[in-house]
Amino acid sequence: MAKIRPGDRDKAGDEELALRFVNTLAWRNAKSPEERLPDAEALLDWLAGAQGIEPQALSRLRxxxxxxxxEAEAVYHQALELREALSRLFLARGQKLSxxxxDLHILNRILGASRPRIAAVPSATKGAASAWRLAPSEGEENEILAPIAWSAAELLTGPRGMRVRQCEDERGCGAVFLDQSRLNNRRWCSMGxxxxxxxxxxHYLRKKQASGRKDPR
Ligand SMILES: [Zn+2]
Structure with missing residues (x-):
């Protein structure tokens, strides 16, 4: 059976940048997770697609x-280290754990080294007038991770941090998402x-129970 890839739906782009970044390790809780950022080049491609970096900055960095x-290799490894730290920080925050x-040091080191600059850019979503986003300042290569770190810090320090959940899919999807449901009881990354x-x-298990048949597998 073909797996539905969580990365396919992050094209919808309405999840926080930092959460989408954490989800670049897909099937996180499965036996063999899928790495969507296999190298430094893939990291830059992802940042470009996720609008975490401006096009000019991207070509300069390439x-x-x-x-x-x-240097590019070092930043790549720092990115993966940040991603795994964020995954643990979000889960701790969502579960009100210390x-x-x-992990905090990994995040704060990147936050501390970055020099914020705010850019207002038109949203890629049709119908939306514009969206604010943070863009890294010129120059420092390691600042490409700054927008992700800012997005994470904003989420972790605000009230929405407690609404970060991990998909309960039993195959091990493990994608993180922000539960915006009224009852605060969303369990899966996507109902789709x-x-x-x-x-x-x-439904299948209920039917099986009712008929007393054996699992056909
Ligand atoms: Zn899921």
Whole structure:
């Protein structure tokens, strides 16, 4: 059976940048998670697609990355380290648990090193007039991670931080999302796939129970 990829739906782009970034390790709770950012180039592509970086800054960084491979590699590893720290920080926040000081240090190091500059850019979504977003300042390569860190910090320090959840899909989807449901009881990343599947599975089990048949598998 073809898996529905959580990355496919982040094109909808309405989730916070930091949450979408965490979800670039898809099937996080499965036996073999899927790495959507296999190398430094993929990281830049993702940032461009996620509007976490401006096009001019992106082409500048690509050129620089070709010249200074070791530097680009280091930023890539820092990005993955940040992603895993954010995953743990969000889950801790959502469950009202104390965060690990090591994870906080990873986030705060990037926040502390960045020099914020705010850009207002037209939203890619049709019908929306415009959207504010934070853009990294010129120059420092490691500042490409700054918008993700700011997005995370904003979420973690605000009241919405307590609404970060992880998909309960039993195959191990593990995608994080912001629960904006009125009853605060959303369980799946998307009703379109993981939620639907859980519903179908429950329906199947109920039917099986009722008829007393064996699982056909
Ligand atoms: Zn899911």
């Amino acid at each position: 050129k620089r990355g070709e010249r200074r491979k070791a 965060p690990s000081s090591k 796939d993981c939620g639907n599947r859980a519903k179908a599975r429950r």
